[in-house]
Amino acid sequence: MMRKHSSHIEAGSSSCCSGTCYCSKKVKVTICVVIWTVIAVIVALILAVIIKAATLQELFERMELGARDDPVFMSATEQEILERSQRLVDAISYRTISFSGTNLSLEAMTDFGTFLERVFPNLHDSDFVTFTPINTYSRLYRIEGTEKTLNPYLLCAHMDVVPEGDFDLWTHDPFDAGIVTESDGQDYIFGRGAIDDKHAVLGIMEALEYKVVNKEQPKRTFYIGFGHDEEVSGYLGAAEISITLEKMLKDNGEELDFLLDEGMFVVADIIPGINVPLIYIGVAEKGWAVVDLDAEGDQVHSSTPPLESSIGILAHGVANMEDNKQPSMFGKGPEIDTLRYAAPHATFLLKMILGNLWLFSGLVSSALELSSQTDSIQRTTTAVTIFNAGVKENVVPSQAHAVVNHRIHPSDNLEDVLELDRENADRVKVTLRDSFPPSEVSSYSNDVIPFQIVVNSALEVFPDAKPVPGLMVANTDTFHYKNLTDKIYRFTPVYNLPEDIARFHGIDERISVDIYSKVVQFYYRLMVNADFDVKIAPTAQVEVKPEEVEEFLEILEESDYESPINNTDSNLLPLTKVMEESDENSANETDSHLMILQDIPEEPNENPSNETDSGLPPSQDILEEDFDAMPVNETYSDMLPLESAPKDLDLYDLTPEEETFSNRTID
Numbered sequence: 001m002m003r004k005h006s007s008h009i010e011a012g013s014s015s016c017c018s019g020t021c022y023c024s025k026k027v028k029v030t031i032c033v034v035i036w037t038v039i040a041v042i043v044a045l046i047l048a049v050i051i052k053a054a055t056l057q058e059l060f061e062r063m064e065l066g067a068r069d070d071p072v073f074m075s076a077t078e079q080e081i082l083e084r085s086q087r088l089v090d091a092i093s094y095r096t097i098s099f100s101g102t103n104l105s106l107e108a109m110t111d112f113g114t115f116l117e118r119v120f121p122n123l124h125d126s127d128f129v130t131f132t133p134i135n136t137y138s139r140l141y142r143i144e145g146t147e148k149t150l151n152p153y154l155l156c157a158h159m160d161v162v163p164e165g166d167f168d169l170w171t172h173d174p175f176d177a178g179i180v181t182e183s184d185g186q187d188y189i190f191g192r193g194a195i196d197d198k199h200a201v202l203g204i205m206e207a208l209e210y211k212v213v214n215k216e217q218p219k220r221t222f223y224i225g226f227g228h229d230e231e232v233s234g235y236l237g238a239a240e241i242s243i244t245l246e247k248m249l250k251d252n253g254e255e256l257d258f259l260l261d262e263g264m265f266v267v268a269d270i271i272p273g274i275n276v277p278l279i280y281i282g283v284a285e286k287g288w289a290v291v292d293l294d295a296e297g298d299q300v301h302s303s304t305p306p307l308e309s310s311i312g313i314l315a316h317g318v319a320n321m322e323d324n325k326q327p328s329m330f331g332k333g334p335e336i337d338t339l340r341y342a343a344p345h346a347t348f349l350l351k352m353i354l355g356n357l358w359l360f361s362g363l364v365s366s367a368l369e370l371s372s373q374t375d376s377i378q379r380t381t382t383a384v385t386i387f388n389a390g391v392k393e394n395v396v397p398s399q400a401h402a403v404v405n406h407r408i409h410p411s412d413n414l415e416d417v418l419e420l421d422r423e424n425a426d427r428v429k430v431t432l433r434d435s436f437p438p439s440e441v442s443s444y445s446n447d448v449i450p451f452q453i454v455v456n457s458a459l460e461v462f463p464d465a466k467p468v469p470g471l472m473v474a475n476t477d478t479f480h481y482k483n484l485t486d487k488i489y490r491f492t493p494v495y496n497l498p499e500d501i502a503r504f505h506g507i508d509e510r511i512s513v514d515i516y517s518k519v520v521q522f523y524y525r526l527m528v529n530a531d532f533d534v535k536i537a538p539t540a541q542v543e544v545k546p547e548e549v550e551e552f553l554e555i556l557e558e559s560d561y562e563s564p565i566n567n568t569d570s571n572l573l574p575l576t577k578v579m580e581e582s583d584e585n586s587a588n589e590t591d592s593h594l595m596i597l598q599d600i601p602e603e604p605n606e607n608p609s610n611e612t613d614s615g616l617p618p619s620q621d622i623l624e625e626d627f628d629a630m631p632v633n634e635t636y637s638d639m640l641p642l643e644s645a646p647k648d649l650d651l652y653d654l655t656p657e658e659e660t661f662s663n664r665t666i667d
């Protein structure tokens, strides 16, 4: 009876209650309504998905930092490009290999330092460049800017390389290949370090040498840090550079604005359906963990093997770890914005998917899983890197040992990772040897000028590529600099197809002469773009002559004001420092006038002072706007950030003497 009844309903519903049907009219109407509602919902969903795809907007909005349409590059004749390439070839010939934390190629590193000084003599001799050796082998440069009120930035790279691995697999000698024309007709600089990371070391030096030779002293002070042991985690190089730099910044009353290190790159054809190259800027970096796996069994004669050997137990554990991967964190880290930023440049089908991640995130996560490269952006990875056991072919060993290297997704945590390891390798001793957590995510909204500086510089050399923020899936020296700034970007403009990614630490590492030329130009443009600053409105400033600075200092001395130079918590450019420097500058006729903000807004602006969210418009807009609307502690202005001045420096409540002083306008 039941079966018969239900078949009638099916028959009726298939024609939506038309024709003969035993169910009541009310039931028929209800079924009709349900069916039509379902159809309407599906149609509405499809329409919503299509409309969303059709109206996808670019998420990155380029801020004009200067000559956007006509950037001035370094001169690059064929001869100059060849000479620059040859210097990179020469750099690669130094075997600055880091084998382990205790086995570095220090003699080669010394020679490499001498090489840099020889081939870039002008920068090493320049009045505005100061070089400080760090821990003998690492290198820190300070490039003094002409304007003291802009916070400096740091460019990083590393001079060491990993070993070549299997020499016989290389098509050309990894340390002595020179420039090779490949079957695609392009000229390549071959060898270990070509993209990791001597291209960046040499690229930065080339750009700076050019600026020095052409007397282009930058406006903004910046630092360059070259580590000598990045490939073994940077504890002797970057870690020490960071300590010295922190002290230098403090002594100079500076705060680091941002830093740029190696990391991600321009990548093409990595996501099927996105047919433009992506300028992939690493805005966060995974954490790191090294885990020892130890299995035990009986040591016996191989003619009477145990049911389970130590090797078998360990092999099972390791295989389980590979089969049961750490869970996907898709949607919880910067990977979601990699796809959202790339979406407007996808095929329409992919736009429908990426434009509607609320509906398709499971599908996208499964698609990312299809390639180990794309999968690495959405989860903690597990790499079995060492596996050791046994000493003789007829002895079953009692011990087997393996090492697993995890790269931890920013939304994952070490405890959970280890718990899953222990579940997967349940009969194996799992011991954490070494770890550091994932980085914070640096801001990348459109009003973050450091992000704009990096992206604009990349766009100037790769105008057809599209910028996307994302996760750096490996590690860099930036871990050691995390206390110096919260704006850390990881990128060099190397162009990679998926097959090229395997060249990092792999076989046949290379960079084309053409791309290397872009690397050099990128760093040059970055040094130019970083000089972009927000101009102060003329009515809002008072110019003070050096002699009046003296007078002001005397007044300060008489008061109980303490210099912020010694104040570790102060994040402003110390006023006395600016004054002293202004004094010195007056001798050179550069910037002889000190600018002091006079029209201090009565109330702090509504805008959050945090520049990430401040919605600060570009300079040209600011000039046109009501000046009072500016956030008072905006880093990019030429003004002294009075809001953050120490409270005992009572600039808001002046004595009559001070008032007379501060109100004077001197031509």
Ligand SMILES: CCCCCCCCCCCCCCCC(=O)N[C@@H](Cc1ccccc1)C(=O)O
Binding pocket: 196, 230, 231, 232, 233, 234, 262, 263, 267, 270, 288, 338, 373, 374, 376, 377, 473, 474, 475, 476, 477, 501, 504
């Ligand atoms: C959607 C697109 C996804 C693309 C994913 C592609 C992944 C490419 C990986 C490229 C790796 C470059 C790594 C260069 C830096 C490097 O070798 N670091 C090393 C050394 C190191 C170890 C610990 C701490 C600091 C440094 C490393 O990560 O092992």
